[in-house]
Amino acid sequence: MPASARGASAASPVRRQRAFFTTEAGTGWLVAAVLIAAGVLAPVATLLWFASQGSFEHWQHLLEHVLPQAFVNTTLLLAGVAVLVTALGVGAAWLITAYRFPGRTMLSWALLLPLAVPTYIVAFAYLDILHPIGPVQSFIRELLGYSSPREFRLPDLRSLPGAVVLLGFVLYPYVYLSTRIMFATQAASLLEAARILGESGRGVFLRVALPMARPAIAVGVSLALLEALNDIGASEFLGVQTLTVSVYTTWVTRNDLAGAAQIALAMLAMVALLVMFERRGRTRQRYASNLRARPVQPRQLRGWRGAGAAALGWAPVIIGFVAPAVYLCSETFKHLAVAGSVSDQLLASAYNTLKVALLATFFTLLCGLIAAWAARSVRNSGRPTLARACARIATTGYAVPGTVLAIGLLTPLIAFDGLVSTLWSRLSGAEPQLWLMGSVGALVCGYVIRFLAISVGGMESGLARIPPSLEQAARLLGETPAGTLRRVHLPLLRPAIGAAGLLVFVDAMKELPATLLLRPAGFETLATWLYAEASRGTYEEGAVAALAIVLAGLLPVVLLARTQLKPAY
Incomplete structure (x- = not known):
């Protein structure tokens, strides 16, 4: 037999192994990824259908009485x-x-601490801290010699400026994190060259460092604005009628689903604009340098300059985290001192929160792994574009506000329940019933779609660090595709899975808008319990629930501080 023939014969098993790995095996993962992408897109398609069912009178009423003020408030709030x-x-x-x-x-990681406090908890805390008879205003009146709130009181926090300030001091870490990393990786030689050419410190920042950081700033601002748009608790507590609040009140209070869907379309338009802004900020300006990225050497500040810099840096941490955290601890200790323990209803809410968050974390990680692995396993099969598109679609749910997502999930969940109930009735003869709607399952579905971007991003990042030669070697040794994933990749993916799971778990614990609209009747989580307590004006047990959420939120902040903000000097 010729050598070339022997080589072809010897190589044929390898080619067959690779062909199986990238076609038959990859097809199953690809089909699963397509189903996941379809599930993420289903709420948006349903929303369009709901909005089209509304009559012209609905649109006219919204355009005349609801949308103008809500749109103006939302635009001013975001700006x-x-x-x-x-x-x-x-x-x-x-x-x-x-x-x-x-x-x-210490300040470099402490600046991330406001991320641990959801916006509605900050509003909840400051409404009591800055109340006319609260500790701050009472102390100021005592200093100035006033005895009554009628004689002196600060401007009311329940206003649009108050909402802007509170949301800004909670959401700034998104910009700080992305921009800090960009500044830390800039080549110090460029900044030093600007100084040699006569630029002042302010000029170096404004004309060199800041323009180079614009893409990172755009990313951070877009994330902060998406969080602000998703907020419902803080806006409602502070009396600001935003589009998110309008969706909730239109559906729940007025029982007008079509009208709520139409308002949600306006929110989706704003989300699209924010996404376009973020992509434009990242692509309009590109910088390349063949200089070695030597870290910037910080300038030493001594005396009053150093003290002033420290005070300036700690101010947002104190306003965005320390003051609300101290308040929540104080109110929690007061409540426990008087009541002796928390109520059974609050304990039940804590149990519900943990249960739903754990279920959502498991299924979110599973779907993220499927989407990321599908994109990797079919990369050589001629269908990588479809797999990558599915992975990208799976991450779009994070940009959809929780209220919009909840409305869009109604029809898909009802259709699923109808299909499963029909099949189950034919097989078992049992009466038709609901399987997801009105149960924890609907809440878990909403969480999975909302936070799937975290899981997909973490899985893709972890898989990118694993060389393809490992899976090829496993396949040549006779391992099945599922076995390759289980025995080779999953052990190597444990750090990525752990980090993504932690972020998803904490976000699920904090999620309020989707929980309010999708939870079963009588089902309370810590977030909805706090929302109900604040709506009733009772802050005692609400502080206990808020403190539990804040303590859970500290976990991802510690993770970010350890992995993203390591000193470069």
């Missing part, structure tokens, strides 16, 4: 939050990068 988070986030990132002062190392 104000964008300005504030940019100023706070970029300023804090440059302060940490360019200067060295007392407490700088």
Whole structure:
């Protein structure tokens, strides 16, 4: 037999192994990824259908009485939050990068702490802290010699400016994190060259460092604005009628599903604009440099300059995290001292929160693994574009506000229940029943779609660090595709799975808008319990629930501080 023939014969098993790995085996993963992508797109398609069912009178009423004020309030809120988070986030990132002062190392990770406090908890805390008869205003009146709130009181926090300030001081870490990483990786030679050419410190920042960080700033601002748009608790507590609040009240209070869907379409338009803004910010300006990315050497600040820099850096941490956390601890201890323990209803809410968050975390990680593995397993099969598209579609749910997602899930869940109930009735003869609607299953579905972006991103990042040669070697040794994933990749993916699972779990614990609309009757989580307590004006047990959410939120902040903000000097 010729050598070439022998080589072809010897290589044929290898080719058959690879062909099986990238076609038959990959097809199953691809089909699963397509189903996941379809499930993510289903709520948006349903929303369009719901909105089309509304009569012209619905649209006319919304355009005349609801949308104008809600749209103006939402636009002003987002504009104000964008300005504030940019100023706070970029300023804090440059302060940490360019200067060295007392407490700088601790401040570099402490600036992330407001991420642990959901916006509605900050509003809940400050409504009591800054109440006319609260501790702050009472202390100010005592200093000034006033005896009654009628004689002196601060401007009411329940206003649009109040909402802008509170949301800005909670959401600025998104900008700080992305911009801090960008500043830390910039080549110090460029900044030093600008100084040699006569630029002042302010000029180096404004004309060199800031333009180069614009893509990172755009990413951070977009994430902050998506969170602000998704907010419902803080806006309602502070009396700001945003589009999100309008969707909730139109559906729940007025029982007008078509009208709520039509308002939700306006929210989706704003989401699309935010996504376009983020992509434009990342693609319009590209920078390349063949200089070695030597870290920036911070300038030492001493005396009153160092003290001033420290005070300036700690101010957003105190406002966005320390003050609300101290308040929640104080109110929790007061309640426990009086009541002796928390109520059974609050314990039940905590159990419900853990149960739903764990279920959502498991299924979110599973779907994320399927989508990411499908994109990897069919990369050589001629269908990588479809697999990558499915992975990208699976991540779009995070951009959809929770209220919009809840409305869009109604029809898909009802259709699923109808199909399963019909099949079950024919097989068992049992009466038709609901399987997901009105159960924890609907809530888990909403969470999975909402947070699937975290899981897919984490899985893709983890898989990118695993060389393809490992799975090829496993296949040549006779391992099945499922066995290759189980015995080779999953052990190597444990850090990525753990990090993604932690972020999904904490986000599920904090989620309020989707929970309010999808939860079963009488089902309370810590977030909905706090919302109900604040709506009734009773802050005692609400503080206990809020503190539990904040303590859980500290876990991903610690993770971010350890993995993303390691000193580069």
